Amino acid sequence: MPVESKSAAERYKLTDQVDKYVFFDDIFNSKGETTQDPLAGIWFRIEKGPPIGPGVHGYDESGVVYEGTVTLKDETGTEKKLGPGDSFFIHRGSKVLFSSDDYGVCFKCAARPKGKL
Template identity: 35%
Template structure:
């Protein structure tokens, strides 16, 4: 329940000037936006050979001076995903668990955990089962 509240709050925080899962929301909108049952939506493959990782943007700001984009990330057992961030990013674990390593430390993110990845960091993602996370970064929509 707390995870749904966190997701709803994050999503509604970017309600003005947004594009939502392929649908443009009017830039002058001051209305709350809600995206139902996000954890069950279809998530596109990240197309990394041998890596079972998936990501889908849900909503993002159209403000070029203060971009923010939020989406859903999933990883399943397989080869690790290595990603270098060119923006600040955070993740909230929604289901399962994900291992994160920055080369100096390795942590296990579990349901309810929040992780922060600063711009310039290189993170290795892995799991021995599967993990699902809500992601929110200071970037434009992919």
């Protein structure tokens, strides 16, 4: 299979909207509907607003903040405010809320099929 690549401009073209202040696009995915260990590469943007999350994470997820700030708060009350260059890992089964005081842009990789936030 060929190597895939995307321009840095892709992070400004996010089309999927979770809420009025949360946007994402899967830009890379494992091929095939029945891939045993799927992996998705995702551009994610969050703007100022109340904390939001998927409930319980059904998959492992790792990310790097590229711009702005992103705050992660887990079910234990631990809160981390991350800035450009900071990375994070969310374990499957965790409950994590995302928020931002201004805006944040992240590149994330998740062990999940395409389009499942």
